[in-house]
Amino acid sequence: MASGELDPGDRSPRLLKIAEVADELGLTTRAVRYYEELGLLKPAARSEGSYRLFDDDDLERLRFIRGLRDDAGFSLAEIGRMLEDEEARERNRARFRTTTDLEERRTILRDALIRVDRQHVSLLGKADRIAAMISEVESRRDHLQRHLADLEAGRTPRHADPGS
Amino acid sequence: MASGELDPGDRSPRLLKIAEVADELGLTTRAVRYYEELGLLKPAARSEGSYRLFDDDDLERLRFIRGLRDDAGFSLAEIGRMLEDEEARERNRARFRTTTDLEERRTILRDALIRVDRQHVSLLGKADRIAAMISEVESRRDHLQRHLADLEAGRTPRHADPGS
DNA sequence: GTCAACCTTAACGTGCACGGCAAGGTTTGA
DNA sequence: TCAAACCTTGCCGTGCACGTTAAGGTTGAC
Secondary structure, eight states: OOSOSSOTTOOOOOOBOHHHHHHHHTOOHHHHHHHHHTTSOOOSEEOTTOOEEBOHHHHHHHHHHHIIIIISOOOHHHHHHHHHHHHHHHHHHHHHHHOOOHHHHHHHHHHHHHHHHHHHHHHHHHHHHHHHHHHHHHHHHHHHHHHHHHHHTTOOOSSOOSOO | OOSOSSOTTOOOOOOBOHHHHHHHHTOOHHHHHHHHHTTSOOOSEEOTTOOEEBOHHHHHHHHHHHIIIIISOOOHHHHHHHHHHHHHHHHHHHHHHHOOOHHHHHHHHHHHHHHHHHHHHHHHHHHHHHHHHHHHHHHHHHHHHHHHHHHHTTOOOSSOOSOO
């Protein structure tokens, strides 16, 4: 292979510069640097001239951050705590692979489960409360639709009121 | 009935002062005033000495605001837009009650439906994205739990790894 | 009436999540 | 090799959502 630029078995050692990352994820370079400042992220590498270089895991992580921020509305501080849990999980993975002691493995797994459960509960709480608001809105919608159907059918509704 | 403090047929004409409202809803008085500043809310009345006085509708409205802010993570600007829709809906209710023209009633109802649908879609979008994050977390959880069950049963897992 | 506990407006302060420079170093294509 | 286009750190600025303080007016129990 001449210069190794398109090896099909290549484990995508493609590293992106900050603007490419930001562009890809719909963030700004400033935001990405800010997340690093806060310790939410550490780019895979730096170039010779200290340019930040990001790999696929970094992109994953940034997507996760963006999701928690935009979709779930968590603060960067909360996200930070979640990611610390993720990191503890990663460290556990490493320890897990290097031990053969069954009891230690059980401990590591139980620990990981607790951490994942925390994120789970956190998200379920959000989901529940949003679901409650949705059903509230839906009941208003249904109410309106019944009235409208009554009118369309030429019927006189039992009580005329588009709200409630 | 002596002093009318517990008339069962009473339409609760009880008006609350700002600290009572804040206390009831877990907000601060500053926040409530700020929401009024932004036009999200207008207290039902003012006392002789211009104390703000809130009625049950105001409390409802504040609960809605709090829900959209805390649970759904909307900005106060977005909430403002939603509440403008609510107000248009209220105006429509008034118009609806004073008209007998069926065509106008249909128009008002359809308008109200569109507004409610906008809130609906907005919330469903949030719910979807959160659901996606939840199932991501759940699959990690399940994975962990299978490994743990394997270990508890003394079996050797097919691949030892506490991560995703 | 009077006093503590509440309220008012007005104003400035604060934490978060970046935005937007400046002053310089790095990459890269022609 | 050299200029345009990128990147770096550093630092001050900004919008949002309030917190806090100041200076005073209002309420309600005594």
